[in-house]
Amino acid sequence: MTVLFNDDSPALGGFPLFYWLQLSFVGLVVLVTTSVYLLTGRGR
Amino acid sequence: MWRDHLTQIVVFTALFLGVSALGFVAARWRRAGSLDHLDEWGLGGRRFGGWITWFLLGGDIYTAYTFVAVPALLFAAGATGFYAVPYTVLMYPLVMLVLVRLWSVSYRHGLVTPADFVRKRYRSRTLALIVAITGIVATMPYIALQLIGIEATLNTMGMGGHLPILVAFAILAAYTYSSGLRAPALIAFVKDSLIYLVVIVAVIYLPIELGGWGHIFGAAAAKFEASPAPGDGILLNANNQLNYITLALGSALALFLYPHTATGVLAARDRGVIKRNMAALPAYSLALGLIALLGFAAIAAGVTPVMKDNNTVVPVLFDHLFPQWFAGIAFAAIGIGALVPAAIMSIAAANLFTRNIWKEYLDPGAGPAREARVAKIASLVVKVGALLFVVLISPQFSIDLQLIGGVIILQTLPAVAIGLFTRWFHRGALIAGWAAGMAAGLWMLYQIPNVATAHQHFGGSAIALSKLGLDSPRTVYVGFVAVALNLIVAGALTPLLRAMKVADGGDDTSPADYTADREVEEEPVPVPV
Numbered sequence: 001m002t003v004l005f006n007d008d009s010p011a012l013g014g015f016p017l018f019y020w021l022q023l024s025f026v027g028l029v030v031l032v033t034t035s036v037y038l039l040t041g042r043g044r
Numbered sequence: 045m046w047r048d049h050l051t052q053i054v055v056f057t058a059l060f061l062g063v064s065a066l067g068f069v070a071a072r073w074r075r076a077g078s079l080d081h082l083d084e085w086g087l088g089g090r091r092f093g094g095w096i097t098w099f100l101l102g103g104d105i106y107t108a109y110t111f112v113a114v115p116a117l118l119f120a121a122g123a124t125g126f127y128a129v130p131y132t133v134l135m136y137p138l139v140m141l142v143l144v145r146l147w148s149v150s151y152r153h154g155l156v157t158p159a160d161f162v163r164k165r166y167r168s169r170t171l172a173l174i175v176a177i178t179g180i181v182a183t184m185p186y187i188a189l190q191l192i193g194i195e196a197t198l199n200t201m202g203m204g205g206h207l208p209i210l211v212a213f214a215i216l217a218a219y220t221y222s223s224g225l226r227a228p229a230l231i232a233f234v235k236d237s238l239i240y241l242v243v244i245v246a247v248i249y250l251p252i253e254l255g256g257w258g259h260i261f262g263a264a265a266a267k268f269e270a271s272p273a274p275g276d277g278i279l280l281n282a283n284n285q286l287n288y289i290t291l292a293l294g295s296a297l298a299l300f301l302y303p304h305t306a307t308g309v310l311a312a313r314d315r316g317v318i319k320r321n322m323a324a325l326p327a328y329s330l331a332l333g334l335i336a337l338l339g340f341a342a343i344a345a346g347v348t349p350v351m352k353d354n355n356t357v358v359p360v361l362f363d364h365l366f367p368q369w370f371a372g373i374a375f376a377a378i379g380i381g382a383l384v385p386a387a388i389m390s391i392a393a394a395n396l397f398t399r400n401i402w403k404e405y406l407d408p409g410a411g412p413a414r415e416a417r418v419a420k421i422a423s424l425v426v427k428v429g430a431l432l433f434v435v436l437i438s439p440q441f442s443i444d445l446q447l448i449g450g451v452i453i454l455q456t457l458p459a460v461a462i463g464l465f466t467r468w469f470h471r472g473a474l475i476a477g478w479a480a481g482m483a484a485g486l487w488m489l490y491q492i493p494n495v496a497t498a499h500q501h502f503g504g505s506a507i508a509l510s511k512l513g514l515d516s517p518r519t520v521y522v523g524f525v526a527v528a529l530n531l532i533v534a535g536a537l538t539p540l541l542r543a544m545k546v547a548d549g550g551d552d553t554s555p556a557d558y559t560a561d562r563e564v565e566e567e568p569v570p571v572p573v
Contacts, residue, residue, distance in 0.1 A: 019261075019337065022129045026329045029133045033140055036321040 049201040052363075055199065055372025058381065060212070063234055063380050067219030082415040085224035086156060086395045088311045096229050097312045097321050100388070103232035104308040105132070105299065106328045108193030108382030109186075109446075111335050116354040118339030121266050123280050127292045128336055132329040134296040140322040143300055143309045145464045145558040147318055150310050152557045157392070158460045160305050160396040160398040161268070166471040167549035169404055174478055175456050179303040182453035184426065184448045185334075185391045188433035190357060190382040190389075195434065197375040199350050200359035206435050212379070217427050221420050222388045225311055228387040235384050238377035243331045243369070245337060246362075253365050254344045260337070263344035278340070287506040290521035297457060298450045298523060303392035304385065308505050314562040334526035384426070394422035421474070447505040448489055451523040455481040458527075458534050464558065467551050473537035481530025488522045 083089060092100060110128060117125030146161060155161050159179065163172035191209060198208045220226045253258050265278045280288055299305060311320050335358075342357040347362060350356040363373045398419040403410045410418065459474045469477075488507050506519040541548070 019126065019333075022126065022133075023330060023333045025130065025133045026326045026333070029136055029329075030323060030326050032317075033136050033326070036140060037319040037323050040436075 049368075051364075051368035052201050052372035053203070055369055056197075057378045059234075059238075059373070059376035060348055060379060063231050063383070064215045064219060064415045066230055067215075067223060067402065069460065070219070070226040070230040073226050073230055080416050082395065082398065082419055083154075083412070083546070084154060086391055086398075086419055087307065088225040088229055090151065090311060092229065092311045092317070093316065094312050094317050094320050094324075097317050098306070098324055099232035099236050099310065100225075100229045101305075101308045101321060101325060102328050103228060103235055103381070103384035104304055104383075104388050105135075105325070106239075107186075107385040108378050109189040109385075110195045110332060111378060112196055112355050112358055113189070114332065114336045115339035115342065115358045116420050117144070119342050119357045120276050120334050120339075120354050124284055124288060125339060126333075126336060127288050127295070129329060129333040131292040131295040131299075132332060133326065134290060134293060135299055136298060136322045136326055139305075139309070141317060142461050142464055143306065144318050146306060146460075147312060147315060149464070149553055149557045150562045153237060153553065153564065157303060157396045157399050157522055158301070158456070159396055162459050162463065163318050163400070163404075164552045165467065166459070166474070167552060168471040168475075171459060171471050172400050172404070176461055178452055178456050178478075178482075179396050180393045180426075182449035183303060183389050183448045184430055186304075187386050187389045187393075187427065187430035189384040189446050191430060191434045193382040194379050196350075196353065196420040197356040197359045197378050198361055199353070200356050204288075206379065209434065210431070212383075213427065213431055216383050216387060217424055218224030220390060220423055220427075221506050224420075225307065225388065225391055228384045228391075229311075230397040231380065231387075232384050235377065235380045237374060239381055240331065242362075242374045242377045245366075246374075249332045250338070250341050250345075250361075250438045254341060255268050255336075262342040264340040277360060284506065284519055285533045286539060287519040287521055290524040294454060294521045294523040294527070295450060297461070297527070298454045300388075301453050301456050301460060303396055304389040307388055307392040307395065310407055313397040316561075353476065373413060386430075390423045390426045390430075391419075393426045394419040397422040397426075411442050430498050443483055448486070450504065451485040451489060451526055452482060454523040454527045455485065457531055458531055468538065469534050469559045470541040470548050472536045472541050472546055472548070474536050477532075480533040485522055485526030489523065492522075502503040 112127045114125055119125075146158070149155065149161060149164075153160075153164055155164065157176065157179070158177035159172045162175045163169065166172075191213065194212055195209050214216055239278060251260060254260055261278060309318055312321075337359060338358050343359045347360045347364065349359050350360055359375060359378065362371045366374060398415050402418050402422075403415060407414070407418075455478050457468060458477055462469065463474075489505070492505070492507055505522050507522050507525070509518050509520060
């Protein structure tokens with residue numbers, strides 16, 4: 001898995017790919033957990 | 045020497061004392077029943093709503109250790125240290141799946157600890173005892189690490205010696221004793237506000253001071269280029285990628301098995317609170333990732349750690365670049381950030397001791413009031429034990445103990461986490477699997493030398509595959525291998541024990557228990573266990 005993004009470029013605002021991509025995974029997991037919460041119904 | 049840091053010390057002390065006062069006041073906060081009940085003292089009455097749970101779990105998972113040691117790891121080794129980000133990302137879907145079920149079954153049966161659940165699910169005192177002891181042993185060095193976080197900031201302010209840390213700890217012990225889980229819950233509000241303030245300021249202000257993130261990464265790359273150590277660099281290399289992945293996954297699995305995570309989750313009011321939090325908590329991971337990169341910022345700023353302790357790099361960075369008063373606030377954020385998890389962990393360990401050792405084996409007649417009293421005293425004993433770790437053993441060694449803690453807590457995965465989904469495993473097979481995983485894990489940890497400190501054994505958690513008889517220089521996370529073995533043993537013995545008709549206890553839970561939720565406006569009914 002890490003082979004795919006273990007790289008410098010493309011850099012984003014001075015962050016090498018390895019760093020900004022993994023930080024963006026945080027946003028991804030928020031999307032996933034939020035949709036699970038909404039799909040399974042509030043409070044269930 | 046401490047006179048140079050007078051402003052910092054004044055700000056730090058003022059915030060620290062304010063928070064301590066809050067800890068004592070917490071005893072009266074949102075109280076429904078008497079604190080002489082373990083549900084009230086040890087789980088805050090199971091009534092915490094969304095916001096409180098968010099702060100409590102945030103304070104629980106993102107400890108001072110994460111905020112101090114992760115940047116220290118990036119400072120020393122580079123990209124490997126960034127595993128903390130995928131690790132905390134992987135954790136939330138897992139928690140959502142697993143701990144929500146634990147909440148339901150615990151609510152239905154009045155369970156307080158993961159070991160309580162194992163007792164109920166497998167009708168096995170022995171298995172419950174094993175889970176409880178594993179939890180307590182794994183938690184102790186974790187608490188010790190929180191103290192090391194406080195010590196790192198105190199050392200940076202020039203307050204060496206053990207006296208300041210003893211005083212801080214005595215205060216912590218006193219308000220945990222009197223207020224229980226409500227104290228860290230209330231203090232977590234202050235802690236997180238301070239942490240976020242510091243993170244936002246640090247992430248905007250430091251790159252401007254140091255010439256931008258591009259420059260910071262450049263400086264880090266140059267440092268690792270020049271160093272002789274083989275495993276460092278701002279990117280991973282061929283040999284440590286497998287370790288990076290397994291360490292992130294293994295740590296995520298270990299974290300939700302720790303008793304203090306369960307304590308934080310069980311204190312929630314209902315399932316919806318937990319699920320909403322799994323969607324909201326990753327905000328902390330973003331903060332964690334940015335804090336981790338402060339390790340590189342420290343390289344760019346040319347920071348030298350105090351007393352050769354890498355854990356001081358972030359405090360020293362703040363000391364150099366922030367104005368004195370703001371450095372004081374930042375230090376207080378780290379210090380208070382250590383108190384919250386230390387309190388929750390000691391409560392979790394005390395709950396385990398009281399429910400699964402004291403009541404189960406020594407004093408079966410104990411009622412809720414006596415349980416609460418025993419737990420309060422146990423929380424003090426646990427903290428004294430952690431303090432002894434810090435005072436008697438060198439900081440480097442306790443970080444190694446923390447690595448061991450992660451490996452051993454992982455061995456409760458089949459019994460607790462998988463047990464929440466299926467009762468397929470035979471209880472005898474689980475005990476055997478635990479023993480095999482534990483033995484293998486400790487053996488592998490024993491084989492790992494630490495080059496930096498010239499220790500022969502217990503020098504880390506990444507083992508070279510060549511040590512396992514494979515012809516490869518790649519490294520892998522020990523806990524991952526150990527828990528795989530654990531699962532294989534448990535999986536192989538289960539059909540065997542069934543075929544031999546060895547008694548398998550039974551199950552005191554029903555499938556519906558795992559999806560039960562609190563009815564609206566229902567008053568909690570204490571269920572006798």
